[in-house]
Each structure stands twice: as C-alpha cells, then as structure tokens.
Amino acid sequence: GENVEQHPSTLSVQEGDSAVIKCTYSDSASNYFPWYKQELGKGPQLIIDIRSNVGEKKDQRIAVTLNKTAKHFSLHITETQPEDSAVYFCAASQARSGGSYIPTFGRGTSLIVHP
C-alpha cells in the first residue's frame, strides 16, 4: 500500500518568515494530494490540494508543489502568522477499483509561529 513520509515533525519559525513542509510518497499511482490543518482539539481541515496533472497551486499565502518524477510534494506558507500554528498533515491517494479514493496520511508537522 501507499506510504507517506513527512518532514519535519516540528517546525518553529518567527512571525513573517516562510515555512516549508515536505512529503514523499511511495505509490506512483497516487494522483491526489490534499493538505490538512489540525488545530488543538479539532478535526483536520482541508487547506489546499493538488492533482497529479498540475505542478503547482497557490491560494493566497499557501502554495503546494508536486514533483511526480521524484514522488514528493511540499507545502509552502509565506508571511506566517501566529494563527498558522497547528499540526499540518499531507496525504496521498489514488483511485482504486470502483473509483473510490482513500488518502494515506503522513505523521504530521507541528508548526509553531512565534510572535
């Protein structure tokens, strides 16, 4: 099955700096890569996603890049703010027989933004 590795496990930055979280996946058939933000005591919330036919996607201060050849994808957050502090999860998924997608999650990155 799919295996997703995520680094770093903890990332500490100063407010205004950029933050980058990297993930690798093992199954070349994976073609959908969502990123989730989980605040303390809450469920994960989708913040951005990318499909395998696209190399980069941006949404205001966040962007995701995908390198299918190397099987890795990254989340970039610019101009970080204290409210960006949370645990971020990457995931990789593929269509299985019958068309359903099941994402496999990385272990998460705890992002701390210091004011």
Add this chain to the structure above:
Amino acid sequence: EAGVAQSPRYKIIEKRQSVAFWCNPISGHATLYWYQQILGQGPKLLIQFQNNGVVDDSQLPKDRFSAERLKGVDSTLKIQPAKLEDSAVYLCASSVTDTGNTIYFGEGSWLTVV
C-alpha cells in the same frame, strides 16, 4: 451548513469495557469514514461506507471493532472489549462521494482506556 457531528467528545473507560461512538455526516454526503488518530500520528482509516455499504474495512480490527450505517446516514462505531492501545481520537468524516471529493472531518471522539 452544519458540519460532521460526533458524540461523545470524550470518554474514559477501563480495559475490557465497551464503548460506542456516534456520527452524523454532512447532509447529502454519501461517503462516511471512520479514522483512528493516535497521539502524534496521522489519521488511519478504519472503515469507509458508501451509502449503507462497506467499501473498505481492511484496517478494522474486526475481533473487537464494529461499525454500521444502517440507513445510509448516521453511523456508530463500537469497540468491545477495549484495550489500552485503543486510546486515540476517533474521527468521523464524510464526503459527497468517494471519488476524490473533499473529506470533511468532525471534531473527534477522544477515548482513553485505563
């Protein structure tokens, strides 16, 4: 619109006892998921329903875990008997369909087994 509802939010039980968690997905969402999230790890899928049928339960420990979605709407996850290693957050999630749509998570049910 209302999000995914879960109850109870917190539960403490002794090992070998039983526990049940309830989930009501977003209205109109055909696909429902139960995930287990152990502290410091990413969510792991336990079971996926499409309407009231099971699509994937390959990672569900069937000797102690069971889940149902009888009318294709809300769902119950049961653990009996519980073990210490079952201490985790149990996340329910739903999506419109199971073909790559956004998955919306509930806030989770926190289980501590002592």
